[in-house]
Amino acid sequence: MKSAKRPHLSPPPSSHQKRISFKKSPVDVNVLPSEVLMAIFHFLPAKAIPKARIVCRRWNHLINSNADNLPKIYIEDISIAGGEDDSNVLCVQFDHHRRSINESFEWLLNSASKMRPSMQALLRHIVITSRLAFDNCKALTDAIFDELCQCSASFGERAGVALIRVDLRKITPNGLVRFLSSANSLFHFVDMDVVMVQQTFIADSSLAAITGGKLQRFHYVGFAINRQGKKVYDLKHVTGESLKHFAQSPTPLRDIALAYSSRIRPLDVISFIDAWQKNVHACKLSRVTLCHSSSVNYTLMEEPLLNSTFETRYFPRDRKFLIKHLTIADHVLEISLPARCDLVYKYDMGV
Amino acid sequence: MIQLCSNDDPPVSFTVPRKAVELSKTIKTMLEDLEGFDMEQTPIPLPNVDAPTLELIVKWVEQHQDDPPPVEKPRVEDDDSDDSDADDDQEPEVVIPEWDKKFLPTDDEQKNQLFKLLNAANYLEIKPLLDIGCKYVADKISGQTVEWVRDYLNMENDYTPEEEAKLKEEIAWAEGL
Numbered sequence: 001m002k003s004a005k006r007p008h009l010s011p012p013p014s015s016h017q018k019r020i021s022f023k024k025s026p027v028d029v030n031v032l033p034s035e036v037l038m039a040i041f042h043f044l045p046a047k048a049i050p051k052a053r054i055v056c057r058r059w060n061h062l063i064n065s066n067a068d069n070l071p072k073i074y075i076e077d078i079s080i081a082g083g084e085d086d087s088n089v090l091c092v093q094f095d096h097h098r099r100s101i102n103e104s105f106e107w108l109l110n111s112a113s114k115m116r117p118s119m120q121a122l123l124r125h126i127v128i129t130s131r132l133a134f135d136n137c138k139a140l141t142d143a144i145f146d147e148l149c150q151c152s153a154s155f156g157e158r159a160g161v162a163l164i165r166v167d168l169r170k171i172t173p174n175g176l177v178r179f180l181s182s183a184n185s186l187f188h189f190v191d192m193d194v195v196m197v198q199q200t201f202i203a204d205s206s207l208a209a210i211t212g213g214k215l216q217r218f219h220y221v222g223f224a225i226n227r228q229g230k231k232v233y234d235l236k237h238v239t240g241e242s243l244k245h246f247a248q249s250p251t252p253l254r255d256i257a258l259a260y261s262s263r264i265r266p267l268d269v270i271s272f273i274d275a276w277q278k279n280v281h282a283c284k285l286s287r288v289t290l291c292h293s294s295s296v297n298y299t300l301m302e303e304p305l306l307n308s309t310f311e312t313r314y315f316p317r318d319r320k321f322l323i324k325h326l327t328i329a330d331h332v333l334e335i336s337l338p339a340r341c342d343l344v345y346k347y348d349m350g351v
Numbered sequence: 352m353i354q355l356c357s358n359d360d361p362p363v364s365f366t367v368p369r370k371a372v373e374l375s376k377t378i379k380t381m382l383e384d385l386e387g388f389d390m391e392q393t394p395i396p397l398p399n400v401d402a403p404t405l406e407l408i409v410k411w412v413e414q415h416q417d418d419p420p421p422v423e424k425p426r427v428e429d430d431d432s433d434d435s436d437a438d439d440d441q442e443p444e445v446v447i448p449e450w451d452k453k454f455l456p457t458d459d460e461q462k463n464q465l466f467k468l469l470n471a472a473n474y475l476e477i478k479p480l481l482d483i484g485c486k487y488v489a490d491k492i493s494g495q496t497v498e499w500v501r502d503y504l505n506m507e508n509d510y511t512p513e514e515e516a517k518l519k520e521e522i523a524w525a526e527g528l
Contacts, residue, residue, distance in 0.1 A: 029466055029488075029504035036473045039481055043445065043489030050525035054497045054518050057509050073525075121521040 046071035079133035123151035133162040142175030152186035160189035354394035363402040371416035376476035
């Protein structure tokens with residue numbers, strides 16, 4: 001440290017150290033304390049707030065750190081839709097009840113990488129009154145899900161998140177479980193319709209998180225067809241455990257679809273049906289679809305549970321079978337077998 | 352009557368009716384704390400307020416001393432559990448009265464004075480004055496370009512061009528509103 005000896009002592013600190021100097025001219029508005037600037041921002045129309053962040057660093061910081069106390073833009077429905085070449089299109093529908101504006105606009109985000117900061121910035125300034133939808137998005141990552149959960153203040157009382165035809169290939173199993181477990185307490189609903197996912201990460205743990213939640217619909221097709229027309233993925237980590245979760249789910253799932261889940265055995269299906277009948281909530285299920293669910297041949301007679309809980313007459317006795325398609329819809333269980341395509345077994349599940 | 356002293360050297364003092372001066376929460380609290388002392392004889396120094404600003408403050412509180420006290424709406428804390436109308440959770444609209452419109456130092460050369468007034472109103476906790484002042488500034492800058500706002504408020508752009516471009520991109524969605 002330099003010990004510069006000064007011939008003159010500076011005057012003792014006055015008791016009015018907080019005095020703000022207005023001597024310089026012209027005066028910058030930033031001499032004002034933060035609370036006065038905040039009071040000014042408070043009188044700005046909601047849509048002017050995001051723009052005010054560009055004025056200077058201090059304003060940006062003030063607005064970012066106090067965004068929840070500033071006027072917000074009410075938006076009824078906002079959807080981020082996947083465009084071509086990994087781009088995303090943002091569509092905004094204003095809440096007609098709050099603003100008498102009837103307009104929507106589209107804004108093209110040029111690349112997937114730009115979506116993240118935009119979404120964060122977007123959610124900071126708005127209140128969603130109905131729904132945030134990701135429609136056909138390709139760029140979803142764990143980070144986006146995490147961010148979404150941090151922005152729960154931007155969701156109104158009855159607002160939720162919808163994932164429509166979303167490609168989750170960049171989402172990790174942990175990311176999905178984390179999202180679904182926190183989403184349950186943060187959003188009013190989570191609607192998930194995930195198809196065409198070329199990944200097999202989804203596992204029992206993911207499905208357990210799903211069934212504990214506010215999902216209304218669950219649709220997951222975990223397969224893709226390669227150029228030779230061969231199936232290259234399947235839900236190899238999904239076992240009968242998941243069916244058990246579905247059957248015991250405390251929330252009324254409406255629609256479950258799983259395809260190519262080779263580890264779900266007929267026995268699992270039977271215990272699922274059994275548990276399903278005992279669970280009031282599960283009865284609200286309108287449809288369960290398991291396509292191509294069992295790739296292993298089973299002899300039904302070998303399944304001990306069968307005789308006690310399930311009417312074997314609906315299944316072919318003494319025959320090995322492979323489930324091609326299993327549907328429970330409107331209390332009717334339908335099983336079709338690949339051996340006899342014309343043969344469909346029906347079982348009325350009505351109580 | 353209460354005496355208020357500016358921070359100038361030498362201080363300039365103003366004599367104000369107690370009722371008017373109590374529009375300032377800061378001074379009101381102070382007077383209540385010093386109950387029993389003869390405050391009529393003790394000038395109150397205001398270290399954050401200079402003479403021209405104090406003159407404006409005194410003018411304003413004298414004009415508004417007979418205003419009905421602002422209705423303090425009890426703040427409902429639970430975030431709109433019912434689907435009440437949007438107007439319910441919005442702050443009451445602040446309207447700048449005619450007298451105040453003329454009173455506010457709004458000319459371009461007086462901008463410094465306006466900022467000083469806001470600062471003093473904040474320090475003295477004169478909420479209605481702070482409100483109309485802030486409302487005035489907010490109305491002035493809303494709908495204007497960023498460059499205009501910087502110019503009007505004498506502010507420096509302290510972003511690098513890259514940072515500014517990035518930020519603009521981030522809020523591009525709001526431009527369409």
